[in-house]
Amino acid sequence: MTTIIRAEAAHDFLALVPSLAGFHPTSSLLCVAFSGNRTAGVLRYDLPRRARDRAPLAAMIVGTLCRMRGVDAVVPIVYTEARFGAGRGMPQRALLRMLTARSEEAGFLVRDALCRAADGWGSLLDPTTPATGHPLALIDESPVKRLAGGAGEVASSPTASAALPPAExxxxxxxxxxxxxxxxxxxxxxxxxxxxxxxxxxxxxxxxxxxxxxxxxxxxxxxxxxxxxxxxxxxxxxxxxxxxxxxxxxxxxxxxxxxxxxxxxxxxxxxxxxxxxxxxxxxxxxxxxxxxxxxxxxxxxxxxxxxxxxxxxxxxxxxxxxxxxxxxxxxxxxxxxxxxxxxxxxxxxxxxxxxxxxxxxxxxxxxxxxxxxxxxxxxxx
Known part of the structure; x- marks a missing residue:
């Protein structure tokens, strides 16, 4: 059984994710793991470049989730510079479908499967998602984003903590x-x-x-x-x-x-x-x-x-x-x-x-x- 996070809640969740991850995701697949109703961790992976790389990536992610103590649910999220408006609907739909299926086969509840693209966002599990995606403004203007901003510093990227200061x-x-x-x-x-x-x-x-x-x-x-x-x-x-x-x-x-x-x-x-x-x-x-x-x-x-x-x-x-x-x-x-x-x-x-x-x-x-x-x-x- 899959629980769908409807649009009015999903955009708030997307506004919260950078604070959960500690950085602003780009060109990534993030998996937010849950233990009950509490987040238990955030996994990040590079988006696969080829279709044949999807299955090994999905298998690795599910294997990792299986090793995480107490984890029983997940929300995969694609971050991409691709666009809904390119005419094919949601970018990386095939990846999200595969990961959702593999996760459910392993016994995990998939609370949602989301995509934030360059021109909109949407949910794989919500049939009301427009072909052009929901407006990004819903995320950017979410009150959750303002509240999450006080929770701690969010890096500009997952590699920001490796940035070196100027030499003295x-x-x-x-x-x-x-x-x-x-x-x-x-x-x-x-x-x-x-x-x-x-x-x-x-x-x-x-x-x-x-x-x-x-x-x-x-x-x-x-x-x-x-x-x-x-x-x-x-x-x-x-x-x-x-x-x-x-x-x-x-x-x-x-x-x-x-x-x-x-x-x-x-x-x-x-x-x-x-x-x-x-x-x-x-x-x-x-x-x-x-x-x-x-x-x-x-x-x-x-x-x-x-x-x-x-x-x-x-x-x-x-x-x-x-x-x-x-x-x-x-x-x-x-x-x-x-x-x-x-x-x-x-x-x-x-x-x-x-x-x-x-x-x-x-x-x-x-x-x-x-x-x-x-x-x-x-x-x-």
Missing amino acids: PEVAARIAEALAGLTDEEEREHALRRLGEHGDPVALVESLLVRGRVQPPLRLAWFLHLASIPAVRDAMMLQIGFGASIGEAAHDDAIATAERAAANEETIDGLVVRELATGTTGEVSEMLSRLMIGQSQAHPDAGRVERALALLRTLIANAPPTHRIGPLCIAAWLSWALGRGSAAGAFIDTAVDLDPDHSMAGLLSALIGSGTLPEWAFSGR
């Missing part, structure tokens, strides 16, 4: 100068003495996450230097998400992993992939690897992740190109960990542009591009 030439110069001093062994020893306890990666990360603290250029440079070392980069990444204890375990494991990689004449990223595939990882390594690929119901600390992303955006903007890939990979993974797949993709695309052969960037590109979500996205808090 003076800050960039100081970071570059500090990095240059880390290339010489004697100068690096002097820098480590100046860093004191913050020469330790765990203490460094915890210091960088302190809200409102102005960070010395040397600490930022040391973080960039460490982020270019694969095992240390991954340990710092997990520490940001899951805390100092995980960071300490990850750094101890990183040393052991680096030693195994050197003994086998492998890259560290290659070693990790091989050991996961062959099931030869140790207990700690396996736990950390599963955290990295999202096979855990332990939630990252969202506050820590948000603070780190704010720092990373500024740091990437001011880092020399030679030292941007490490923090870009960290920012991509942290964004993915929060369920921001589009922002994660934007970060990793930048990393791949800088170095198409970078192993971690390639691994993250495959993970993010597959549409995989971490298991903690489906577990209750």
Whole structure:
């Protein structure tokens, strides 16, 4: 049985969606999931370019909904620059029909299936939808839109959280100068003495996450230097998400992993992939690897992740190109960990542009591009 949201309610719902999603959707398929009468999450996907891509996309969406605890209903919404007035009626009608059918076959209530086009909007499930669509003014002038505007900031797009601020030439110069001093062994020893306890990666990360603290250029440079070392980069990444204890375990494991990689004449990223595939990882390594690929119901600390992303955006903007890939990979993974797949993709695309052969960037590109979500996205808090 399908419950239809009539036009007078549907346009209010469409006015609310940007606040639910946290951004203004464009050229996207959004699925608003419900648990009873409460929204339980918003999934976003790129619109399929070919007709043959619809079925795999629908299957992936329904599979994701099945994994979301307590979800029993959904409203799919197409956002497109296509027009009702082009003569074919509602754009992406075939996609909405397929997704509605697959969702109902899986036992989900489809409350509505909507399309917001360039010149109007409509409901697949409402036979009174005009061939030219309802006016967009109904959405834009909805009182719900004004009320939702006070609920929090809405980004301009799903990738807005990956946007970098303008570079600050003076800050960039100081970071570059500090990095240059880390290339010489004697100068690096002097820098480590100046860093004191913050020469330790765990203490460094915890210091960088302190809200409102102005960070010395040397600490930022040391973080960039460490982020270019694969095992240390991954340990710092997990520490940001899951805390100092995980960071300490990850750094101890990183040393052991680096030693195994050197003994086998492998890259560290290659070693990790091989050991996961062959099931030869140790207990700690396996736990950390599963955290990295999202096979855990332990939630990252969202506050820590948000603070780190704010720092990373500024740091990437001011880092020399030679030292941007490490923090870009960290920012991509942290964004993915929060369920921001589009922002994660934007970060990793930048990393791949800088170095198409970078192993971690390639691994993250495959993970993010597959549409995989971490298991903690489906577990209750």
